[in-house]
Amino acid sequence: MKRNVGQGVATKPAVMLGAARLTIGDIVDVADGRRSILFSEAAEARIEASARMLASLATAGERIYGVTTGLGAAVDTALQADDDVQRRVPLARCVGVGRISSRRELRAIIATRAARLAQGCSGASLAAARGLADLIERDVQPVIPMTGSIGEGDLAPLAAIAAVLIGQGFAILDGEIIPGAVALERAGLAPIRLVGKDGLALVSSNAASIGPAVVCVADAQQVLSAAVAAGALSFEAYRCSLNPVSEAALALRPLPGQETVAGALRGLLEGGTLARPGAARRLQDPLSFRCIAPVMGAAVAALDAARDIVEVELNSSDDNPAILAEGHSLPNANFDTTHLTLTFEALGLACARVAAMVGERIMKLMSPASSDLPRFLSPIQNGRNGYATVQKTVAALVAEIQHRANPMPVVVLPVADRVEDYATMATAVVEKTAEIVTRLRLLIATELMVAAQAVDLREAIALGRGSASVRATVREAVATLTEDRPATPDIEALDAMIAGGAFGGFGRIWREAR
Template sequence: MSSSKKVFLFGEGYLTAGMALSIARGTTKGEISTIARKSIKSSCDVVANIVEKGEPVYGINTGFGPLCTTKISKSEVKILQTNILKSHSVGVGPPIATEIAKLMLILKIHSLAKGYSGIAETTLDRILWHVDNNAVPIVPSQGSVGASGDLAPLSHLFLPLIGLGKVNYKGEVMTTAELLKNAELQPLELGPKEGLALINGTQFIAAHAVKVVEKMQACLTQADIIGAMMIEGLQGSVKPFFKELHQLRPFKGNDHVAANIRFLLKDSEILMDHVNCEKVQDPYSLRCIPQVHGASRNAWLHLKELLEIELNSVTDNPIIIDEELTISGGSFHGQPLAMVLDYACLAASELGNISDRRIYLALEGNSPGVPKLLMEDTGINSGYMILQYTTAALASENKGLCFPASADSIPTSLGQEDHVSMGSISGRKALQVLGNVEKILAIELLTAAQAFEFRKPMKSGIILDEVHKEVRKKVAFADKDRIFSDDIEKGIELIENKTLIRIVQKVMKQNKFLPNSPFEGEFEHF
């Protein structure tokens, strides 16, 4: 292990979305702490004693769900735990992304390492081996209702522990049997309660939420940058971003966005050129950027807050408190994350919705010096007309995806589990919407850069000028029609790679902007 690599202590440290991603990407090493190992062993011993005494405790020596009254003999408790992984592996659909499956492993280790689940150290060490060696199980994307935990996806995630299922190992999909043979390892024999502890929990929902937190922050920040460039291109006013206005309605997200825009427009020649123009006010898509982007940022902050609680919680069932107390409760229920993911999904969709409106605004030709459809020689050329068709389609698709999954519940397990969260669908939909938003923002970036060009040779603020130069390295100014899908692909790459954020941070560092300036550490704060 490199001496420069950070270490996170499972079961003891405070896990955030950023830290989970750092472990998944290999920049931080996850280890089970000594303190956690003592708690893990103690909890495992309690479960062994329960089996020995024969007192009925759900999931240890009873069946599952509607079979909770069926007593399991001492000789069969281990078979029960293996069978639950097999019988609950009923997922369908395409596999989830490898990184999300790896995040599920990481989140599960941390939850189990708290020492309330009865898991064995050897089992946790094997899961950690999968993380350290990038041997990531193949997990179908559909099949969880988000309560009694993410049963189906977690079952698939942990089939490799008992030698079953498939894994993605160094980019190659293989059977677990092949993997274990190559690694000279044997399948594990699960002890009492271990199978249930592995599959009861919210790690499918939470892993998706980790990715939503990351993608949404990048979209929020880049939307501010692109919005500022569009303001310059269309000669929008800076007054709606004055702090005096936002102090009178001090929503945290609104104030943050307004400060970002002011910072980006600082010392702009373009802005000063029309400071005394006759235009009284701008359309909402420019003027209300703080209120709309800010509301979406507030939703992101709420998701981040609740996700961190979940990442550091115990979410399986039953919970082993001590020798005298085991509790069969409902901490596996995904409702706390399901609802906030639905809120984030709506907030992300709105970010794309107002972006589409700014694109439309740029095409109208109502801003002095900027031609209709962002091209001077139109008629024979259609200009940027049809790019807005694409953003309209994406924005409309997102609106359809905004119906809250958590508003639905279908009873399962013969009525024993009569209210479920559907949070797994909330997480998948939120990521789908964000993928569409990235595409919309990419197209706005292209149109904003085109409008910005017509303000030359005037300069904007130093940051926006550098962002524009970076765009022009990938996408040239368009003076006649071409295959714009090629440009869009390059724009999407800029957004997905968070290039605009890196340019802002690079310029800030080069020019030694004061600490605590807007964008200072913008992307690391999750």
């Protein structure tokens, strides 16, 4: 069934769910408004087959969790399967509080849930599945408070989406927060009727963890690529020894990711005077320079692991129970996200270590005792501040990143009368990792600004071809500092350039998805 794209949301063909393996790039396209989503014919056939099997099993009297039984601690309560049961499921779970999801997060969440329904194991009706696609197409944005999930099924945030689908809750349309029923009407949509297992299928998923995880991985790719570009420019400015990033040195201990980072650095520095023998100022540079390959290599390895886990999730089912077209309801634990949580904790920790090194490199470049450059990189020393106060911003960012790198608790209060006595806190882990990435991006923007200034003050050097291009890209947005001026607009401009991929081509360091 084809639909017209509403309100100019999509600029590329829709992502066809259930037709081929989904990638992070597919969901990011939807999240950023470049594409909408549609279900392939095969996916629609699977969804309908699962719904028919659900109806057959329920009619035969089989006990089906959340359909003919209560949920959670009420699993021992027998219910008569009816539409009102499914309508009550999301309404009773609209308990979220706290910050509201961004449009980008929301679209990723909806697309992720729709992708998993396309597996055809949920027992959801085709109308419910298409309802999610309609929200994306018409850019109706349910208001989702993001605190309320403990990671074993993101019930609370997903219930806010389901509520809008049935004409309840609130949504944002054309920038205005309005009742869900009004949003649907203005968008030319009608509330859907929840049948069979629709209410449970819409809320019982980890899409509110996986969707933002998709966005986080995509952002981290841009940030770590820019970090390589910034590192190369700092190498030029500090006049570092290239021995620690040489193929010979790294071959002595081949670690995941480090040769990829070192190779990218060598490529950026190629053709410049730093690559010549004897060009380095010191025999041994500070560790924040010398250890860039192993530390950033560890971050790249963590990013690779996070991307692999997320793409597995995008292409699998987490429905409990799964309703299999072959003829049975299968209770399972596919909602558990321990793997995702641990992987994103590792990614956050790795990015925090990158941040610590970036902060130190910035400080070293501003110190005459360390860099042999003017104090705070001001070309005029008589009463000028230069980038002195930027150090406070750097220190604040590094501290905030280190705080967020602390792990979430392993033990979480049991809920549902202690039936649900374990939880991953996946949504919170993904959120704090994303906050780390956002702050690291600001740090990298600052390093790019400071390193470009240091390069401009360094006499009688020729930059590598790649690092010269990095400097030229910085100078497209930020002029060389002479007299004191506010640094905030410069940092923010570079931050936006990193987010937009302006530095991605200089240090493409992540492994292609498998």
